[in-house]
Amino acid sequence: MPTTPEPMPLPFSWAAQERHLVGLLSALIRLDTSNPPGHEIAVARRLSRELSPLGIAHTVLESAPGRANLVARLPGSGQEPPLMLLGHADVVGALPGQWTRPPFSGEVADGRVWGRGALDMKGQVAASLLVMQLIAAHRMRLRRDLLLVVTADEEAGSRLGAYWLWENHRSLVEAEFAFNEGGGQRFLTPGGPVYTVQVAEKGSARMRITARGPGGHASVPRSEAAVFTLAEALLRLRAFAPRSVLHPAAHRMLGILAELHPGTGAQAVERLLEAPTWAGANSLPIDPVLREFVVAGLHNTATPTLLSAGHRQNVVPVEASVVLDGRLLPGQSPEDWVAEVRKAVGDRVEVSLLHGRESRAVHDDPELLRVLGDTVAAHEPGARVLPYVNPASTDARAFPDTKVVGFFPSASDADVMRLIHAPDEHARITDLMFGGKCLLDAVLRLST
Numbered sequence: 001m002p003t004t005p006e007p008m009p010l011p012f013s014w015a016a017q018e019r020h021l022v023g024l025l026s027a028l029i030r031l032d033t034s035n036p037p038g039h040e041i042a043v044a045r046r047l048s049r050e051l052s053p054l055g056i057a058h059t060v061l062e063s064a065p066g067r068a069n070l071v072a073r074l075p076g077s078g079q080e081p082p083l084m085l086l087g088h089a090d091v092v093g094a095l096p097g098q099w100t101r102p103p104f105s106g107e108v109a110d111g112r113v114w115g116r117g118a119l120d121m122k123g124q125v126a127a128s129l130l131v132m133q134l135i136a137a138h139r140m141r142l143r144r145d146l147l148l149v150v151t152a153d154e155e156a157g158s159r160l161g162a163y164w165l166w167e168n169h170r171s172l173v174e175a176e177f178a179f180n181e182g183g184g185q186r187f188l189t190p191g192g193p194v195y196t197v198q199v200a201e202k203g204s205a206r207m208r209i210t211a212r213g214p215g216g217h218a219s220v221p222r223s224e225a226a227v228f229t230l231a232e233a234l235l236r237l238r239a240f241a242p243r244s245v246l247h248p249a250a251h252r253m254l255g256i257l258a259e260l261h262p263g264t265g266a267q268a269v270e271r272l273l274e275a276p277t278w279a280g281a282n283s284l285p286i287d288p289v290l291r292e293f294v295v296a297g298l299h300n301t302a303t304p305t306l307l308s309a310g311h312r313q314n315v316v317p318v319e320a321s322v323v324l325d326g327r328l329l330p331g332q333s334p335e336d337w338v339a340e341v342r343k344a345v346g347d348r349v350e351v352s353l354l355h356g357r358e359s360r361a362v363h364d365d366p367e368l369l370r371v372l373g374d375t376v377a378a379h380e381p382g383a384r385v386l387p388y389v390n391p392a393s394t395d396a397r398a399f400p401d402t403k404v405v406g407f408f409p410s411a412s413d414a415d416v417m418r419l420i421h422a423p424d425e426h427a428r429i430t431d432l433m434f435g436g437k438c439l440l441d442a443v444l445r446l447s448t
């Protein structure tokens with residue numbers, strides 16, 4: 001399959017594309033779309049100004065005042081169903097005091113674009129737009145329509161964004177494949193570089209553990225106090241080794257990891273494939289961040305987040321509770337996981353489900369993975385893709401019939417991903433360009 005299907009009719013320079021991409025990302029960061037309140041319409045309007053001069057058909061759909069979703073379509077011949085470039089316009093908030101540069105400055109310095117959303121995910125949105133602009137400007141012929149879908153509300157559950165689009169404007173966003181956030185971290189393994197591709201993501205089970213005990217004056221110590229009971233339950237949770245579930249996506253990931261880690265690494269991975277356990281996953285002799293993906297990809301989890309007890313310094317609280325952020329492998333039910341946690345923490349506390357959502361987002365398509373593997377190898381010799389289960393969730397959850405994969409390769413090693421949702425978030429310009437070129441290449445491989 002040719003990757004550049006036609007002679008480029010316009011003068012072309014990657015340096016000019018880089019200036020355009022950096023300028024656009026910087027402009028998008030300056031539009032504060034912290035969610036809440038979101039106000040994603042500012043981003044939709046800015047993107048509309050980029051699409052109109054090229055005659056690319058698009059529409060801005062508001063799910064609530066100011067909560068806008070943009071859908072653009074570049075028509076292909078219709079031989080194949082559409083391909084979607086998916087992104088979200090909202091960002092998590094930022095506390096300026098924690099940042100060394102103002103979080104919404106979009107400053108360009110040290111070869112980076114700084115600000116909230118640079119990585120999650122206005123950088124990929126800007127690169128996706130660039131891909132569409134290049135294909136339109138150079139009149140490349142595609143076998144399928146190319147969609148650009150930029151949603152609202154991803155950071156707060158996708159209700160006013162991806163879910164709303166799917167429920168209210170399904171015909172506009174139907175596609176065979178979608179390239180979304182959630183993939184592209186680079187790891188250098190003994191067997192060569194790999195780039196992650198999200199092929200599945202976890203569901204959620206938020207729950208609360210509540211302990212009760214006698215109240216009274218705090219001058220009288222009580223060993224049966226609610227806070228002690230809760231603390232004991234939490235220690236049991238820390239020592240709990242949840243059962244392993246070998247999901248097909250994790251199976252494929254482990255097979256590739258075995259190939260990439262000759263010797264003791266491969267042996268440990270193969271033992272895990274035969275008999276997966278919590279301890280086995282936690283002691284894999286591989287890169288610690290990759291190991292975290294393996295652990296999360298084989299287990300349901302429950303992480304304590306919000307603790308509450310007491311209202312006066314000198315009063316023994318009669319109740320103490322903690323919220324657990326539970327994450328579920330695809331196909332696992334929230335109720336079953338709550339029952340397992342209940343068993344683990346013991347019957348002196350109560351465990352209740354606050355909110356649960358089973359994950360059905362599984363898009364482990366071998367042919368698609370082959371195309372993405374060829375793509376990364378064309379941009380970095382010897383590189384491969386590593387399909388994985390994202391422990392967090394994305395807009396992929398809202399598109400059950402589309403093969404949504406996380407794909408935006410970043411040339412830097414995976415530690416830059418620690419800046420997501422963190423102070424001083426920034427994107428390296430070389431990474432943005434690398435991701436944009438890979439995205440363009442993958443779109444052309446699938447569509448020409």
Ligand SMILES: [Zn+2]
Binds near residue numbers: 088120154
């Ligand atoms: Zn995101």
